[in-house]
Amino acid sequence: MSTSQPPTFKPFRLALIQLGQVTSDKKSNLAHAREMIGKAASGEGAKKPDLIVLPECFNSPYGHVHFPVYAETIGYTPGQAYDVEKSESDSVKVLSEAAKEAGVWLIGGSIPERDAADSHKLYNTCTVYSPKGDLVALHRKVHLFDIDIPGKITFKESETLTGGTTINMFDTPFARIGLGICYDIRFPELAMTAARRGCHAIIYPSAFNLTTGPLHWELLQRARAVDNQIFVSMCSPARDMSAGYHAWGHTMVVDPMATVLAEAGHEEEIIYVDIDPAVFHSARAGIPVTTQRRFDVYPDVSSAA
Numbered sequence: 001m002s003t004s005q006p007p008t009f010k011p012f013r014l015a016l017i018q019l020g021q022v023t024s025d026k027k028s029n030l031a032h033a034r035e036m037i038g039k040a041a042s043g044e045g046a047k048k049p050d051l052i053v054l055p056e057c058f059n060s061p062y063g064h065v066h067f068p069v070y071a072e073t074i075g076y077t078p079g080q081a082y083d084v085e086k087s088e089s090d091s092v093k094v095l096s097e098a099a100k101e102a103g104v105w106l107i108g109g110s111i112p113e114r115d116a117a118d119s120h121k122l123y124n125t126c127t128v129y130s131p132k133g134d135l136v137a138l139h140r141k142v143h144l145f146d147i148d149i150p151g152k153i154t155f156k157e158s159e160t161l162t163g164g165t166t167i168n169m170f171d172t173p174f175a176r177i178g179l180g181i182c183y184d185i186r187f188p189e190l191a192m193t194a195a196r197r198g199c200h201a202i203i204y205p206s207a208f209n210l211t212t213g214p215l216h217w218e219l220l221q222r223a224r225a226v227d228n229q230i231f232v233s234m235c236s237p238a239r240d241m242s243a244g245y246h247a248w249g250h251t252m253v254v255d256p257m258a259t260v261l262a263e264a265g266h267e268e269e270i271i272y273v274d275i276d277p278a279v280f281h282s283a284r285a286g287i288p289v290t291t292q293r294r295f296d297v298y299p300d301v302s303s304a305a
């Protein structure tokens, strides 16, 4: 499938909110997220960011039993205008207002979503807003987090969630940004396809845990970055040992040479990173794997982007 020409990649400033205080009270989760978006937008005394990111499942506790309780109907159809004021989703309204107030692009983490056409179907969904507050993109987690590591962690999103079926990205005046959610990063095909469709960066609202975080969090981001010669970032919630799920934290940004540009600890924190397109271009010029692929040798992989 071909896509339109991406925008020219220009320098931009990214702010990632490693959000804390995710409680059972959705209203207070939303209020806290909004307050932190305002704080991130101020640049905390430095340059204002262009794009702000929240973590996975920021308006609800993370766990399959919680998804049906917290799910909201969004009713977004790609390519069609969406009237935020008429939205049934409180979270969409709050995120839209926060993006508009702050005058920034906003990747609104993820929330449990109820399908507008089939109320039995729930998704783990990321929404994206322009600085005018328009809802411009939506990604439903494609690969559900179903794992079982005996004695360590068992988690089954598919108990209540359905996987998304599309690869999603959005254009800004400074870059084309691809979207994934957490476990999606384990699937190189999704990142590869997004990169081949012109994404300069892929951003994953995420929530790894204390078992897989130390093993694979950094490795996967560096792998996807170097495979595809793009910027990669995962934004985690802060760790809360009183919650049912213990998030790894360590919100991170990696450049196309697989260099870690920034990493948070595990407390609530905002990290800022200046994204430099020169690194993207020099990685691709110096090690031109993006133009050296041998689709004749691996015909199982389509040569079409």
Ligand SMILES: NC(=O)CCC(=O)C(=O)O
Pocket (backbone or CB within 6 Å): 056, 145, 181, 182, 183, 184, 186, 206, 207, 208, 209, 212, 213, 216
């Ligand atoms: N929320 C998630 O998808 C967690 C993914 C995860 O921890 C992993 O190891 O993968």
